[in-house]
Amino acid sequence: MTSHPSAGRAAVPASPAPVHVVFDLDGTLVDSEPNYYEAGRRLLARYGVRDFGWEEHTRFIGIGTRETLTALRAEYGIDAPVDELLAGKNALYLELAGASTDVFPQMRAFVERLHAAGVPMAVASGSSRAAIGAVLTVTGLDAYIPLYVSAEEVPRGKPEPDVFLETARRMGAEPADCVVLEDAPPGAAAAHAAGMRCIAVPYVPKTASDPAFEAADLLFTGGQSAFTAEAAYTWLIG
Structure with missing residues (x-):
């Protein structure tokens, strides 16, 4: 069942840790x-x-x-x-x-909380490897997320699952143990195709009703304005 929390309200996931968290970059972690x-x-x-x-x-x-x-x-x-x-x-x-690249404040708080808890993290993005590295460096997120995979390193980009599966491989994780954070329907579809759970935070509000988001495990229908680190973390740890 998909959960639809508002800011400050959390839901319980269907399956417990172990967990590895995979972030999309653009529109999810940073407002690029x-x-x-x-x-x-x-x-x-x-x-x-x-x-x-x-x-x-x-x-x-x-x-x-x-x-x-x-x-x-x-x-x-x-x-x-x-x-x-x-x-x-x-x-x-x-x-x-x-x-200039801005990190969404609650996403930074979520990354810091995951890091403090020892949860492995990575970025999987459709951007070039150079662009991902530059953004992580300029925002300081590279201190928390050293591993990143670009779609240019795999045969097919999103909505195909290739970049997420390659990221899981490099993390040494099973797809079922990974949770993806995504802002766009193609990314949510790619996470589903990879056999991973998905936290959806729509960047474009009108896409919140997209079937790919409706199939997500946790959906913040209000996008970044509704997302909170507390709600996401509570859901994640169950």
């Missing part, structure tokens, strides 16, 4: 979507696309950068190779992220 949007907008402008807005960007939240650029290349009829677009966007994003 504004930087990704701006990097994408600037990149597309180089190729003559002037009308790429936030609403267009939200269609691709939770989808890997390569998959996003492949779709946008076809949609806007851009001749440049995907690898060229990928390099351009990564460079723009790294510049923006290095200047």
Whole structure:
């Protein structure tokens, strides 16, 4: 049964520890979507696309950068190779992220609490490995989460389970012992496909009713405004 807590109210999970926690990065741990949007907008402008807005960007939240650029290349009829677009966007994003990236306060509190309790953690993201490393470093989260896996290191990105399964392998954990935190339906679907439990914290409020989120084990329908470290931790430890 999916739980739908409001801030400060917790539910009990179906199965106990051992537990390993796997975080999505963008939109889950950190509010990087504004930087990704701006990097994408600037990149597309180089190729003559002037009308790429936030609403267009939200269609691709939770989808890997390569998959996003492949779709946008076809949609806007851009001749440049995907690898060229990928390099351009990564460079723009790294510049923006290095200047300013915000961690969601309750997510930082959750990470610190898990670390204090000795719970193993990792990041599994559709971003490039360089981007993940830069964000973890600039935010100080690398002190708590040294292990991270990029979708560029596996054959398929989310909603396929590859990046989560590879992360579990590197953690030395069984998928059933992993709990994923995700903000986007493709990521929640990937967690389900990997055989992992999922805490869903929708970044885009209107996606809270998406079937992938409805299948999550713990759903904060209000997104980050409803998420609390206390509620998530209490659910996690049962």
